[in-house]
Amino acid sequence: MSVMKEGTYFMDGNTACAEGAIAAGCSFFAGYPITPASEILERIAQRFPELHGSYLQMEDELASIAAILGASWAGRKAMTATSGPGFSLMMENYGLGLMTETPCVIVNVMRGGPSTGLPTKVAQGDVNQTRWGTHGDVGVVVYAPSSPQEMFDMTIQAFNTAEKYRLPVILLSDEMVAHMTEKVEIPSKEDMVIMDRKKPRVPPSEFMPYCPDEDLVPPMANAGEGYSVHVTGLTHDEQGHPSVDERTQNMLVTRLIDKIRKNADDILDYDEYKIEDADMIIVAYGSVYRSAVEAVDMARDKGYKVGLLRPKTIWPFPEDRIYDLARKGTDAFLVAEINFGQIVFEVERCTAGACRTYLAPKMGGSIHTPEEIFDRIVAIDKGEIPPFKE
Amino acid sequence: MSIRKSRDWFSPDYMAQKPGIEATYGLHPLDEYLRKDRIPHIWCPGCGLGVILNAYLRALKDSEIAPEDTAVVSGIGCSGRAAGYVDVDSFHVTHGRAIPFATGLKVGNRDLITTVFSGDGDLFAIGGNHFIHAARRNVDFNVICVNNFNYGMTGGQAGPTTPSEAKTSTTPWGGFEQPFNLPAVAAGAGAVYVARWTTYHVEQLIKSLTEALKKKGFCFIEVLSPCPTGYGRKVGLKTGKKTMQHYKENSEIKNGADPSEVALDPDDPETSIIVGKFVDREAPTFQDVRGKIFGEARKELEVE
Numbered sequence: 001m002s003v004m005k006e007g008t009y010f011m012d013g014n015t016a017c018a019e020g021a022i023a024a025g026c027s028f029f030a031g032y033p034i035t036p037a038s039e040i041l042e043r044i045a046q047r048f049p050e051l052h053g054s055y056l057q058m059e060d061e062l063a064s065i066a067a068i069l070g071a072s073w074a075g076r077k078a079m080t081a082t083s084g085p086g087f088s089l090m091m092e093n094y095g096l097g098l099m100t101e102t103p104c105v106i107v108n109v110m111r112g113g114p115s116t117g118l119p120t121k122v123a124q125g126d127v128n129q130t131r132w133g134t135h136g137d138v139g140v141v142v143y144a145p146s147s148p149q150e151m152f153d154m155t156i157q158a159f160n161t162a163e164k165y166r167l168p169v170i171l172l173s174d175e176m177v178a179h180m181t182e183k184v185e186i187p188s189k190e191d192m193v194i195m196d197r198k199k200p201r202v203p204p205s206e207f208m209p210y211c212p213d214e215d216l217v218p219p220m221a222n223a224g225e226g227y228s229v230h231v232t233g234l235t236h237d238e239q240g241h242p243s244v245d246e247r248t249q250n251m252l253v254t255r256l257i258d259k260i261r262k263n264a265d266d267i268l269d270y271d272e273y274k275i276e277d278a279d280m281i282i283v284a285y286g287s288v289y290r291s292a293v294e295a296v297d298m299a300r301d302k303g304y305k306v307g308l309l310r311p312k313t314i315w316p317f318p319e320d321r322i323y324d325l326a327r328k329g330t331d332a333f334l335v336a337e338i339n340f341g342q343i344v345f346e347v348e349r350c351t352a353g354a355c356r357t358y359l360a361p362k363m364g365g366s367i368h369t370p371e372e373i374f375d376r377i378v379a380i381d382k383g384e385i386p387p388f389k390e
Numbered sequence: 391m392s393i394r395k396s397r398d399w400f401s402p403d404y405m406a407q408k409p410g411i412e413a414t415y416g417l418h419p420l421d422e423y424l425r426k427d428r429i430p431h432i433w434c435p436g437c438g439l440g441v442i443l444n445a446y447l448r449a450l451k452d453s454e455i456a457p458e459d460t461a462v463v464s465g466i467g468c469s470g471r472a473a474g475y476v477d478v479d480s481f482h483v484t485h486g487r488a489i490p491f492a493t494g495l496k497v498g499n500r501d502l503i504t505t506v507f508s509g510d511g512d513l514f515a516i517g518g519n520h521f522i523h524a525a526r527r528n529v530d531f532n533v534i535c536v537n538n539f540n541y542g543m544t545g546g547q548a549g550p551t552t553p554s555e556a557k558t559s560t561t562p563w564g565g566f567e568q569p570f571n572l573p574a575v576a577a578g579a580g581a582v583y584v585a586r587w588t589t590y591h592v593e594q595l596i597k598s599l600t601e602a603l604k605k606k607g608f609c610f611i612e613v614l615s616p617c618p619t620g621y622g623r624k625v626g627l628k629t630g631k632k633t634m635q636h637y638k639e640n641s642e643i644k645n646g647a648d649p650s651e652v653a654l655d656p657d658d659p660e661t662s663i664i665v666g667k668f669v670d671r672e673a674p675t676f677q678d679v680r681g682k683i684f685g686e687a688r689k690e691l692e693v694e
């Protein structure tokens with residue numbers, strides 16, 4: 001496989017995502033064109049012949065995600081990419097992937113919604129959909145890149161987490177990050193960490209396909225390896241057999257959620273900026289993070305003690321960190337997101353009344369300017385804006 | 391004798407003390423292909439599904455295909471439960487999505503001889519779009535469609551193959567839609583092999599399945615199947631036996647018939663049920679064509 005050579009490139013986010021997938025070992029891609037994600041399909045389609053990869057353009061997103069689940073069970077690292085309308089269609093088999101513990105990566109390049117919305121412009125309206133969009137109780141992992149560089153790095157990270165913890169991992173990008181062209185450093189092969197799924201360590205006669213190791217992740221036998229696995233979206237026991245037993249349901253669903261919860265220390269990732277003495281902490285992710293950094297600098301210049309917490313994994317969410325900060329002298333959190341309030345609910349939940357939570361909403365179409373966030377900081381400081389939900 | 395509630399059947403307690411089926415009944419000739427600990431199956435007395443599963447397994451055996459080289463993918467429904475009984479890599483996925491899942495599986499590992507085993511509702515209502523596109527692509531796998539003319543699992547509702555005017559649980563006053571003629575849909579969409587049999591035509595069905603397992607490309611086999619519980623009892627075919635009798639008396643084998651002329655009216659005793667092998671042609675598969683195009687691309691790019 002010819003992964004791009006080590007070096008410095010000038011690349012847009014979608015291209016960097018496709019190259020990150022290739023670097024991670026992705027050799028199967030199924031998708032359906034949609035703005036603003038199509039360049040990922042196009043780049044993969046261009047690159048896969050030389051990599052002996054399989055590119056499939058499916059009839060819709062229901063089929064795209066079904067195909068990558070099938071390919072994953074054939075032993076491939078597989079990915080699909082879409083935007084809101086397609087992501088909504090994928091909710092069905094996102095659930096199947098979580099239930100059957102099928103490693104793969106789903107890229108959602110967010111655009112304005114609801115419905116067909118604003119196809120060519122940025123938004124962050126799908127955040128809670130990644131967490132709660134499929135039915136039933138699930139544990140999920142979602143990365144939110146803020147630059148083309150992170151489109152590359154986090155796509156690799158998403159594949160690694162998918163393989164390590166056996167689940168579909170979401171790369172939640174947005175139109176701004178996907179279409180922005182910037183410097184991207186591609187490291188040497190030796191400097192990249194690439195992970196692969198755990199394989200069975202016992203012969204087929206002793207293999208229990210859904211019997212987890214201590215890390216709560218079961219080793220995975222691919223189809224065609226002689227393990228005769230049965231995979232079902234029904235509640236199943238450790239043998240993989242369907243069961244209508246309450247105890248089995250309890251064991252399975254609890255494990256699927258604990259698999260993420262109890263490994264959150266390993267999966268969770270966030271950045272902090274000028275947070276030590278901050279009275280007010282901005283929470284921002286994805287493209288808005290870039291404006292927020294500047295807003296913090298502007299505020300600091302004017303003497304406001306403002307810091308920034310930026311979740312790199314949206315789920316798991318840095319709940320303990322926010323809980324601690326809220327109790328250790330932070331007066332307020334200000335969440336800046338391109339929606340009418342989604343992550344703000346998480347922040348509010350984590351602060352648990354220990355400090356105030358504010359929202360800088362935005363309806364989609366463009367990101368917050370640093371000035372907009374700065375003005376909000378000033379207004380909050382002057383008491384001109386009520387906390388969220390007041 | 392105590393009555394077992396259905397939920398007890400799969401409970402770990404029951405499974406632990408269940409008397410060995412083998413000790414009681416001896417080995418079944420197809421045991422090597424079955425997950426024996428999953429038997430008894432959930433299908434009703436008189437259901438045609440056992441016959442069709444048996445035919446598929448016989449075809450596997452006749453074709454001398456090793457269990458580890460094959461995979462079964464099913465959607466949701468009574469027919470979809472087949473995946474749970476075959477002792478090969480088997481996938482019981484979401485309703486309607488067996489075909490795109492199988493597409494990924496097969497393209498992901500071209501050595502897996504892959505069969506989709508599912509119901510008429512699964513494959514042609516919720517999954518209809520996937521069906522025509524897989525046939526168009528000519529992906530190399532087989533689709534067995536168990537056509538019992540209704541949604542069996544959910545209680546006998548009308549579906550895309552239910553004969554017009556038939557009374558079902560959602561058409562209590564009679565239906566008012568036209569059913570698909572499945573072989574015509576398959577042939578029109580590009581399937582390279584199209585056959586229809588009934589559960590009465592076991593030997594022909596096994597032969598067709600054996601041919602399909604060997605053949606490269608998208609092969610489609612429709613099997614008309616009794617569903618006394620969901621459908622039959624509402625249309626005067628109260629038992630599996632009565633339905634088999636009906637198939638026996640009203641079927642007419644017409645190999646090579648034009649698929650557009652084999653539309654069914656299975657409940658009308660005046661018209662016959664046309665069965666047979668309708669299409670068997672050669673066409674390059676999805677993977678053949680893609681391999682060729684990608685090969686040329688590699689030449690142009692001067693890479694291996």
Ligand SMILES: Cc1ncc(C[n+]2csc(CCOP(=O)(O)OP(=O)(O)O)c2C)c(N)n1
Nearest residue numbers: 466467468469485509510511512541542543
């Ligand atoms: C998305 C979704 N919608 C509805 C159902 C409920 N459902 C389960 S099986 C079934 C119909 C199955 O009919 P068919 O494919 O003909 O299989 P049969 O039971 O007749 O063999 C339906 C509607 C479901 N499982 N998923």
Ligand code: SF4
Nearest residue numbers: 433434437468542617
């Ligand atoms: S409902 Fe019909 S298809 Fe389902 S098991 Fe019973 S007889 Fe068979």
Ligand SMILES: [Mg+2]
Nearest residue numbers: 509510540542
């Ligand atoms: Mg049916």
